[in-house]
Amino acid sequence: DSGVTQTPKHLITATGQRVTLRCSPRSGDLSVYWYQQSLDQGLQFLIQYYNGEERAKGNILERFSAQQFPDLHSELNLSSLELGDSALYFCASSKSRGHYEQYFGPGTRLTVT
Amino acid sequence: ILNVEQSPQSLHVQEGDSTNFTCSFPSSNFYALHWYRWETAKSPEALFVMTLNGDEKKKGRISATLNTKEGYSYLYIKGSQPEDSATYLCAFINFGNEKLTFGTGTRLTIIP
Numbered sequence: 001d002s003g004v005t006q007t008p009k010h011l012i013t014a015t016g017q018r019v020t021l022r023c024s025p026r027s028g029d030l031s032v033y034w035y036q037q038s039l040d041q042g043l044q045f046l047i048q049y050y051n052g053e054e055r056a057k058g059n060i061l062e063r064f065s066a067q068q069f070p071d072l073h074s075e076l077n078l079s080s081l082e083l084g085d086s087a088l089y090f091c092a093s094s095k096s097r098g099h100y101e102q103y104f105g106p107g108t109r110l111t112v113t
Numbered sequence: 114i115l116n117v118e119q120s121p122q123s124l125h126v127q128e129g130d131s132t133n134f135t136c137s138f139p140s141s142n143f144y145a146l147h148w149y150r151w152e153t154a155k156s157p158e159a160l161f162v163m164t165l166n167g168d169e170k171k172k173g174r175i176s177a178t179l180n181t182k183e184g185y186s187y188l189y190i191k192g193s194q195p196e197d198s199a200t201y202l203c204a205f206i207n208f209g210n211e212k213l214t215f216g217t218g219t220r221l222t223i224i225p
Contacts, residue, residue, distance in 0.1 A: 002156065033213070043157070043202065045213040056211040090156060098145045098206040098213075101159035 003027065004105035006091050012111045018079040021108045025072055025093030031055070032074040033094070033102060034066055038087040049074055050097060081112045117205045119216035126193045127224050133189040134219040136203030140184035144208040148177055148188055151200045151218070160188075160201075193223045 003026035013019055025032050034046040045058035049068035060066075063081075068074045078085060088109050092102035118137045126132045138146065145164045149157040161170040166181040174191045190197055200218040207214070 002158075042217045043204075043215045045215065048211065048213075056213070058212055092157075098211050099162060099164055101147065101162045102157075103159065104156035106156055 002103040002105065004091060004093050004103050006089075006105035006108050008108060009106065010109045010111075012113060013081060014113055015081055015083060017081050017112075018077065019081065019110065021076040021078070021089055021091075021110075023074045023076070023091030023093075023105060025074070025091075026103055029093035029095055029103070030072065031094045031097060031100070031102075032068055032072070033092040034060075034074070034076050035090040035092065036087045037090065037107075038084070041087075043090070046076070055097065078110070083112050086110055086112045117203065117214045117216040119201075119203060119219050121219060122217065123220040123222070125222045125224055126190075128193055128195060130193055131189065131191045132193055132221070133187050134201065134221075136186045136188070136205075136216055138184050138186070138203070138205040138214075139207075140182060142208040143181045143184075143205075144211060145206040146179060146186050147204040147206070147213075148186070149202040149204065151202055152198075153200075157202060188219075190221075193221075195223045195225055197221060198223045 005024045030051045036044045046060040048056040066076045088107045090107045092104045094100040094102045148160040151157040163179040168179040202218045204215045
């Protein structure tokens with residue numbers, strides 16, 4: 001158990017809908033990262049927050065947005081969902097920024113039908 | 114687009130043998146390199162974070178080296194055990210924007 005929690009574990013929704021994925025980092029960790037793993041694809045970095053501020057942005061679609069709240073939990077919002085958005089979404093946390101190892105949550109499996 | 118390559122893509126190794134694989138990354142704007150171990154149906158687990166040229170890190174039977182000038186890192190596993198079977202991922206972090214770019218991984222299977 002990494003200490004990072006993600007909810008929900010599974011989510012099934014229809015095209016065009018909007019969903020919110022939630023992540024609670026390990027106690028004391030200030031950075032939160034979001035990743036997407038699609039079928040037959042590697043891990044794609046989406047976005048990083050550090051102490052409430054957006055720190056780095058990867059290949060995140062405009063339909064997706066994220067934020068980190070004062071209590072350091074983070075939410076990833078996915079809107080106007082398409083079939084291709086079906087994937088495993090991981091959240092990870094670390095003490096600070098790039099020089100610290102990341103601890104991954106169990107992931108949220110999103111299925112868009 | 115940053116190119117982070119791992120080789121080989123997959124590897125079968127007899128139990129007890131030692132093995133190694135490579136992560137290649139851009140030699141400019143280096144900030145850090147991470148290694149992760151990812152077992153099927155689980156989440157990636159951190160192995161090492163490497164930041165300085167010449168770094169060597171070790172955790173049990175697994176060790177890693179870093180050459181930032183030529184842009185590569187090696188991961189070594191000594192005396193492979195069945196529980197070492199996993200995909201090993203490296204991730205390059207770019208100085209300045211701190212974006213992470215993962216390689217596609219080396220899938221290691223240990224044959225008992």
